[in-house]
Amino acid sequence: MKLFKLRGGVHPEGRKDLSAEPPIRVLPLPQRLYVPLQQHIGAPARHLVTVGEKVKKGQLLAAGQGAVSAPVHAPTSGRVVAIGDFPGPHPSGLPMPTLTIETDGEDVWDDLQAPADPFALTPAEVAARVAAAGIVGLGGAAFPAAVKLNLSRNSEVHTLIMNGGECEPYLTCDDRLMQERAPQIVEGIRLIAHATGAREILVGIEDNKPEALAAMITASTTAAAAGGAVKVIAVPAMYPMGSEKQMIQVLTGLEVPAGGRAADIGVLVHNVGTAYAVQQALRLGRPLISRIVTVSGGAITAPGNLEVLVGTLAADVVRACGGLRAEAARLVLGGPMMGTQLSSLEVPLVKGSGGVLALTGKEVEASSPGPCIRCSSCVRACPMGLLPLEMAARIRAGDPAGSVDWGLKDCIACGSCSYVCPSHIPLVHWFNHAKGDLAARERLKMKNEATKKLADERSERMARIVREREEAARLRAARKAAADAAKKATAEAAAAAAKQKLEEVTA
Amino acid sequence: MIAALLSLTLLGLALGLGLGYAAIRLKVEGNPLVDELEAMLPGSQCGQCGYPGCKGAAQALADGAAPVTLCPPGGRPLVEALAAKLGVEADLTGMADSGPQVAEVLEDLCIGCTKCYKVCPTDAILGAAKQIHAVFREACTACGKCVDVCPTEATRMVALPATLQTWYWARPEVVI
Numbered sequence: 144m145k146l147f148k149l150r151g152g153v154h155p156e157g158r159k160d161l162s163a164e165p166p167i168r169v170l171p172l173p174q175r176l177y178v179p180l181q182q183h184i185g186a187p188a189r190h191l192v193t194v195g196e197k198v199k200k201g202q203l204l205a206a207g208q209g210a211v212s213a214p215v216h217a218p219t220s221g222r223v224v225a226i227g228d229f230p231g232p233h234p235s236g237l238p239m240p241t242l243t244i245e246t247d248g249e250d251v252w253d254d255l256q257a258p259a260d261p262f263a264l265t266p267a268e269v270a271a272r273v274a275a276a277g278i279v280g281l282g283g284a285a286f287p288a289a290v291k292l293n294l295s296r297n298s299e300v301h302t303l304i305m306n307g308g309e310c311e312p313y314l315t316c317d318d319r320l321m322q323e324r325a326p327q328i329v330e331g332i333r334l335i336a337h338a339t340g341a342r343e344i345l346v347g348i349e350d351n352k353p354e355a356l357a358a359m360i361t362a363s364t365t366a367a368a369a370g371g372a373v374k375v376i377a378v379p380a381m382y383p384m385g386s387e388k389q390m391i392q393v394l395t396g397l398e399v400p401a402g403g404r405a406a407d408i409g410v411l412v413h414n415v416g417t418a419y420a421v422q423q424a425l426r427l428g429r430p431l432i433s434r435i436v437t438v439s440g441g442a443i444t445a446p447g448n449l450e451v452l453v454g455t456l457a458a459d460v461v462r463a464c465g466g467l468r469a470e471a472a473r474l475v476l477g478g479p480m481m482g483t484q485l486s487s488l489e490v491p492l493v494k495g496s497g498g499v500l501a502l503t504g505k506e507v508e509a510s511s512p513g514p515c516i517r518c519s520s521c522v523r524a525c526p527m528g529l530l531p532l533e534m535a536a537r538i539r540a541g542d543p544a545g546s547v548d549w550g551l552k553d554c555i556a557c558g559s560c561s562y563v564c565p566s567h568i569p570l571v572h573w574f575n576h577a578k579g580d581l582a583a584r585e586r587l588k589m590k591n592e593a594t595k596k597l598a599d600e601r602s603e604r605m606a607r608i609v610r611e612r613e614e615a616a617r618l619r620a621a622r623k624a625a626a627d628a629a630k631k632a633t634a635e636a637a638a639a640a641a642k643q644k645l646e647e648v649t650a
Numbered sequence: 651m652i653a654a655l656l657s658l659t660l661l662g663l664a665l666g667l668g669l670g671y672a673a674i675r676l677k678v679e680g681n682p683l684v685d686e687l688e689a690m691l692p693g694s695q696c697g698q699c700g701y702p703g704c705k706g707a708a709q710a711l712a713d714g715a716a717p718v719t720l721c722p723p724g725g726r727p728l729v730e731a732l733a734a735k736l737g738v739e740a741d742l743t744g745m746a747d748s749g750p751q752v753a754e755v756l757e758d759l760c761i762g763c764t765k766c767y768k769v770c771p772t773d774a775i776l777g778a779a780k781q782i783h784a785v786f787r788e789a790c791t792a793c794g795k796c797v798d799v800c801p802t803e804a805t806r807m808v809a810l811p812a813t814l815q816t817w818y819w820a821r822p823e824v825v826i
């Protein structure tokens with residue numbers, strides 16, 4: 144199949160060999176699990192359990208609320224010991240609402256309900272089951288998968304692209320998953336295609352993963368005999384091939400319009416890990432409670448891939464890989480290009496966490512930034528065709544709105560520009576800062592409008608109260624005057640009567 | 651001669667009537683700029699600008715007597731909006747942006763006097779007599795009126811704490 148050319152991109156050293164060889168191991172059950180209520184993009188889930196309650200593996204702990212949300216299930220059986228704030232896997236290190244579960248070691252499943260034949264379900268039913276299983280995009284963004292399914296069904300998606308790019312250095316979780324569980328992934332892909340009505344199904348895998356490619360091709364040919372053609376395609380290894388927009392472009396030649404979604408051009412993209420989770424939910428009735436996590440980096444004693452329950456502390460995962468053999472200069476959740484820097488390993492892993500990296504000082508090579516020399520390396524590297532140096536100059540000058548005119552909203556924050564910058568300018572940091580700054584200004588503007596409305600309502604109410612008080616006073620005065628007049632009239636009448644009587648008597 | 655006189659008289663009459671009609675029909679009440687500016691201001695009448703309420707501040711802005719940076723509760727977005735409206739350059743030198751602030755009630759000191767509750771221009775305080783009061787952060791404009799009236803110094807202004815929804819990356823250090 145003909146592939147289309149991609150603009151920009153970089154070729155960082157892969158360093159995938161560190162963790163690619165050993166098969167996936169299942170992490171021994173930790174003592175405690177810390178399950179955050181928000182592991183996805185959208186509204187946090189609302190917890191349904193109380194402290195002290197016994198829960199079974201796969202039991203619903205928290206229900207999604209709002210249009211974009213995902214429920215959270217118990218990763219193992221045990222007892223809820225705390226509901227409260229716990230440091231989350233977030234660059235700020237801010238605490239997030241978290242359920243703490245003390246495991247009982249029995250690992251007993253709740254009653255699972257799987258349909259007899261998932262392909263007999265209607266697309267809407269498949270999407271509903273995906274939503275109930277709490278499945279989110281496992282490529283890293285953690286967008287609720289069912290929302291995407293429903294959206295693409297409504298916008299008539301013709302092509303389903305499964306993303307097996309995994310272009311981030313160090314990470315091998317999707318690679319190992321495709322090598323070891325290809326038949327399940329292919330079934331999951333066919334289920335997603337069934338739920339969206341996509342006619343063409345393409346699986347893009349980088350050509351630096353030959354074993355995964357071979358396994359997926361074998362599984363898809365077997366599945367093709369049973370109906371449903373899944374085309375597995377090798378794409379050139381480069382960064383950011385695993386980005387949704389880039390994968391679409393290289394496979395179909397279509398470009399997602401600025402400010403648009405993939406569904407706008409009739410394409411739906413899901414990660415291969417998500418397809419595995421969908422298969423587990425529809426075949427076995429299992430909600431999303433675990434994922435494959437790459438533990439790697441120069442400071443890890445025995446790097447590899449682990450199947451980890453959601454809510455396991457990063458420290459437990461590192462310990463299972465022999466702990467740290469050298470001092471870690473940087474701890475990263477996810478990949479080194481787009482991942483989150485962690486200040487401590489005492490944070491839980493969530494549905495979107497693909498890797499835990501402990502990098503040595505040599506690997507990080509931190510250097511202080513210098514001035515921009517306008518070499519335009521960042522322009523050549525930008526996969527979105529933007530001008531990072533111009534955007535950064537505007538943000539630095541305190542004009543983030545000006546950088547929007549240069550395409551800040553189209554920046555996918557892949558970090559290619561920062562990677563190639565010879566002056567080590569943290570370009571993507573500038574862009575993330577500007578995006579946050581603009582969002583904060585927007586929030587303040589909306590708040591000002593809302594408080595203005597409140598102030599207007601209050602002054603109206605105050606005026607009404609004064610008006611009503613005056614009205615009441617006037618009414619009271621009028622009533623008093625009427626009463627006085629009546630009294631006077633009665634008194635006069637009485638006086639007149641008395642006078643008349645007196646006259647009668649005198650007469 | 652007659653024709654010229656007649657036509658000029660008629661023209662003068664017609665134009666005069668038209669102008670007279672327009673003066674009544676299209677009459678402008680006050681300076682429209684003042685009303686537009688007032689609509690942009692927070693409307694909490696807090697008086698932090700030194701003018702008697704938002705109307706006075708809008709008048710001063712329209713007269714060019716006050717800088718666009720006069721309104722602390724409006725913050726930076728308002729400064730930018732006002733500067734764009736008035737076509738002036740916003741001079742932010744010497745201005746310290748303390749960041750978003752909100753009122754906070756210290757529960758140990760609150761005696762439930764309802765003074766702050768009564769004075770709050772945006773109904774951002776919840777309270778009743780002899781009950782500890784609380785602040786709705788979403789509705790608070792940090793005008794500071796509640797701090798002025800509190801008899802026990804139980805209300806104060808604090809920086810709005812960052813949450814997961816509002817946190818964002820700090821500005822990178824600039825190396826020259």
